[in-house]
Amino acid sequence: MKRNYLQAVTWTIPLTFVLFYALWPLLGLPRFYYAPQTREIFWHKIEGIVLTGWYGRLAMAGLTGVVLGALLALAVMPLPASRQKTGPWIAVAAVLAAMIITAIQEIRHWML
């Protein structure tokens, strides 16, 4: 059972992390922003100043992804190893989707 959990977290945590990271702006969830000029952190984006939400997006996706990924691993832990074999492939699909979604977001914003 413990081995099942150790196997499961290797794909559940990447799965939840990349989904939250890619979908965070689309879900309209708030995140904190860092303003390099003033070296301050703001909860909401301020117009007229260079702000970056990357730190906040990474931290928020990391926190929620790790917590929910660990819970998901607990949920699939009772399954035998043979039933978990599609898990990494689901994570592969999620990672590919996240890479495509984030790339499309930036291409639409900056290049079109």
Next chain:
Amino acid sequence: MDLSCAADKLAAHVSKRIISDWFFCFETSFVFLVNVMTWELYLARPLLILHALTGFAALGISLHVLYFAWRGGGFGRTGFRARARRYANITWPIYLATIITGALVYPAYMVDVRGRWLDANRPELTGLFEIKEHWAAIGLILSWAMWRYLCRSGVDEIASAEPHFWRGHALLTFLMVICIAVNVVIGCWVVMVKSV
């Protein structure tokens, strides 16, 4: 957004703070950690070089992990799996070091490179750099997952019994290599156009 105006205000602010910041750093080492301005002024370029070196190292080592992980699936491939584990133990700390050095240079890039010049003159490079950031975050969690799978989950038994499971993780490792390679290429590209 008037980015050039904001950047000019920052430059004036920096020139006033520069001496006091150095004295502040001598007073207590804690300030050295929290004073981002000093990092940006004096250490941006050395940190950028360190960031590039660790990035190249991460790319090379992750390619080794991918090769040995791909060859290590199935029965009787314990030698390949042992080598994959050995390289996986090094990959995620080096990749984490790359992320940390990049995050330390990031404020200087945002103001001096992107805010002053890139957004107005080469917005497509800003877009590429944004993609680089996102894929770096995705690669970071993949490097952790790859290390966790290879080194902390009794992988020898799994690889023998469940080659399908192993192949899935080898593909995750492949995506991690793609993320790192894209980061290296875009990083070099942007630095060749405009650097901190």
